[in-house]
Amino acid sequence: MPEGHSVHRIARQFERHFEGTPVTVTSPQGRFAAGAAQLDGHEIVRSEAVGKQLFLEFDHGLWLRVHLGIYGAWDFAGDITVDARRPGPADATTASASGRMGQTGQRGTTVPTTDLAAHEHSLSSMGAPRLTRLRMSEQEKLEDDIESFPPEPIGAVRVRLLTDRAVADLRGPTACEVQTPEQVDATIAKLGPDPLVGDPAVGEERFVAAVRKKPTPIALLLMDQAVVSGIGNVYRAEMLFRARQNPFTPGKEVREEVVRGLWRDWVKLLTLGVETGQMLTMDDLSPDAYQRALASRADRHWVYHRTGEPCRVCGTPIMMQELGGRKLYWCPVDQA
């Protein structure tokens, strides 16, 4: 399941390569034919992620809402951005101070407050679109070049968004629907705060208030999208280890400074995830260890997917237990 950083990166692709030009909207698979007809020929004027959901606003006021769920994926091709940048540890430590998207009002204009674009390599070129293809889902994968533009849809494509320079094919989403502004507001109102949407200080207060009134284990609250947006199984396990917090403590019994620390850590990790495309959760790595962490998931995490392996801090075997239908990983000593 894609976590929040992936969806923010997908929103960025749309912002850079689809906004401001008419979009041909179709449903090659047919299941979204009626929705596609409502959007066809209009321009995308805003692209936003809130947690795990993507919202694209078109110039006549209707929105496309997409939730990838577990199996969904976007395939981009043509003039798209491939994130070739792999920052060093020095960048990682400053990442929390940059990269935040400003927002005014509940769903106001999103303004990039940093020049992240300067760090990335757009494959855009004058003339014909380049033949690159990039899959964006839980992971990002550069696939074989396309042979001509636009490429034929592959498989059951629910919706295709096509401009003269770029194409995005959506497959396997949990949700794909046209919404009015009122419906978008109602959807977002049910979601917990996202550090990259609106003022993170306001988000922190909402998060603290929600956690501190619930008897639910903190490990479940972190993945409850009504409490906080965008956290999935990897970030949840890693954030609890980073806080040395017992995952089973009821939210209302977790000390307030720990709850605030969890939020601030999410702000930091999400920002870093959006920049790198990786869920980097280990700090203070040597340059070599940092490169290993970027290259290999086995070297990237404190506890996630490390059942039975020695804790990187105390050596105790990492524990795993199903909680709410998802695997939870933790160190029984550091997180006692």
Ligand SMILES: [Zn+2]
């Ligand atoms: Zn430990």
